Amino acid sequence: MQHRPAERFSLRSLTLSEWVLMALLAAANGVLTSGLSWVNKLLHSMGGPMLTSSLVGLYMIYGLLAMYIIRKPGAALMTYALGACIQILVGTAYGAWSAIAAAACYAIVIEPIFYLFHYRHYNWGAMLFVGTAAVPLWFVVSAFMFGYIQYESWVLIVTLLIRCLSGMLLCGALTKVIGDRLAPTRAVRPFALGRDYREHQG
Amino acid sequence: MRTWLLNLDPITKGIWLLSTGLAAIVTLNLSWQSAWFGAVLAIGLSGADWSLGRWGKTLLWLLGFGLPLFLFQWLVLPGETPWLRAGGLVLTAEAYRDSLTLTLRAMTLFLSSLLYASTTAPRDVVVALSHHMRLPDRFAFAVAIALRFVPLLTEEAARIRHAQRMRQLAPPRGLGERLGIARRYGVTVAANALRHVQEVATAMEVKRFGAVATRTHWRRLRFAPAGIGVAAASVVAAAATCLFG
Numbered sequence: 001m002q003h004r005p006a007e008r009f010s011l012r013s014l015t016l017s018e019w020v021l022m023a024l025l026a027a028a029n030g031v032l033t034s035g036l037s038w039v040n041k042l043l044h045s046m047g048g049p050m051l052t053s054s055l056v057g058l059y060m061i062y063g064l065l066a067m068y069i070i071r072k073p074g075a076a077l078m079t080y081a082l083g084a085c086i087q088i089l090v091g092t093a094y095g096a097w098s099a100i101a102a103a104a105c106y107a108i109v110i111e112p113i114f115y116l117f118h119y120r121h122y123n124w125g126a127m128l129f130v131g132t133a134a135v136p137l138w139f140v141v142s143a144f145m146f147g148y149i150q151y152e153s154w155v156l157i158v159t160l161l162i163r164c165l166s167g168m169l170l171c172g173a174l175t176k177v178i179g180d181r182l183a184p185t186r187a188v189r190p191f192a193l194g195r196d197y198r199e200h201q202g
Numbered sequence: 203m204r205t206w207l208l209n210l211d212p213i214t215k216g217i218w219l220l221s222t223g224l225a226a227i228v229t230l231n232l233s234w235q236s237a238w239f240g241a242v243l244a245i246g247l248s249g250a251d252w253s254l255g256r257w258g259k260t261l262l263w264l265l266g267f268g269l270p271l272f273l274f275q276w277l278v279l280p281g282e283t284p285w286l287r288a289g290g291l292v293l294t295a296e297a298y299r300d301s302l303t304l305t306l307r308a309m310t311l312f313l314s315s316l317l318y319a320s321t322t323a324p325r326d327v328v329v330a331l332s333h334h335m336r337l338p339d340r341f342a343f344a345v346a347i348a349l350r351f352v353p354l355l356t357e358e359a360a361r362i363r364h365a366q367r368m369r370q371l372a373p374p375r376g377l378g379e380r381l382g383i384a385r386r387y388g389v390t391v392a393a394n395a396l397r398h399v400q401e402v403a404t405a406m407e408v409k410r411f412g413a414v415a416t417r418t419h420w421r422r423l424r425f426a427p428a429g430i431g432v433a434a435a436s437v438v439a440a441a442a443t444c445l446f447g
């Protein structure tokens with residue numbers, strides 16, 4: 001029988017293990033972000049928003065991976081919120097507002113999509129779609145925030161396309177690859193991903 | 203002796219950080235942007251207690267990304283008044299001004315964030331979130347756990363990278379081989395990190411985390427007048443920037 005998660009968000013619906021997992025993913029993102037932010041700054045300096053957009057998918061992966069493993073309402077939202085806090089506390093090259101706004105934009109898009117999917121669709125199509133769909137809102141916000149809006153329109157269009165591609169591959173596809181590689185391991189047995197894997201294997 | 207920025211609590215300092223960020227994002231006026239960058243620099247120099255070496259590294263970073271960013275934006279931003287001509291390339295006065303403004307904005311955001319992170323104790327942040335901002339304990343302690351995980355994960359990731367590098371006899375060749383190594387590295391780091399989840403969750407349950415409705419806090423935050431002053435001044439300055447900048 002397929003595991004059916006609660007479809008109403010409540011902080012209590014998430015178990016302690018799930019909170020720890022979300023904290024761990026937020027921490028991993030903090031490490032990744034502080035490491036990548038320097039690379040990103042260099043890419044930004046050399047190629048403006050176009051080059052820096054190639055990495056954008058990696059910044060989104062932690063929330064989607066949390067949802068892929070936990071499969072409960074609020075998993076992505078809480079993970080992104082934790083991630084924003086950690087980024088502010090470890091220092092972010094783009095400032096506190098960018099950490100908060102990016103996390104909010106990703107969560108605002110990803111949570112409702114999984115709500116519409118009833119927290120049950122995690123196939124390749126769904127993951128690639130979510131990875132791509134999470135990009136445009138933050139792109140619009142960041143265009144105003146970082147002044148990209150001043151650039152020529154062709155720069156903005158190319159940037160959006162690169163970001164969508166990055167979101168699809170480095171967030172959607174990579175989440176699926178990492179999640180599927182983790183599914184048979186002991187580490188994810190207590191979570192919905194591990195349970196669904198075992199049920200699927202019979 | 204601790205300098206004044208280190209003595210401020212995370213809440214008033216957070217208000218300063220967010221006000222500075224908001225003002226830097228809102229204004230496209232070069233004078234206002236320069237004033238905010240100058241203010242952040244002055245706060246850092248007077249209150250952060252950084253060594254000369256650290257300042258040198260930070261300024262090198264600021265110039266390292268600021269200068270190429272400024273040049274790139276000068277080239278791509280639109281403008282009407284020609285200022286410099288190099289071959290077929292025309293650099294305009296408007297693009298120069300806008301590029302300098304946007305570069306100063308990036309530098310203000312970067313420096314203020316770095317100052318906040320380097321002068322704030324993570325434990326104080328957890329107390330502020332849980333006790334003063336009334337966020338759910340689970341959220342506040344998840345932040346604490348995540349902060350504890352950051353150095354652990356960094357150390358483990360470095361150890362795994364060294365181990366995998368030593369096992370590999372020849373350096374990787376081609377994109378496919380490099381991607382394979384990256385995938386193996388990523389999965390090993392993730393699986394290894396996930397092992398900690400059950401250990402930490404079990405330890406917290408054993409200590410009856412969340413069993414009692416109201417928590418007591420051993421650590422207390424002290425709201426210094428200087429902190430309240432800095433927070434109030436930065437809110438007023440940010441409001442002025444939004445209105446007139």
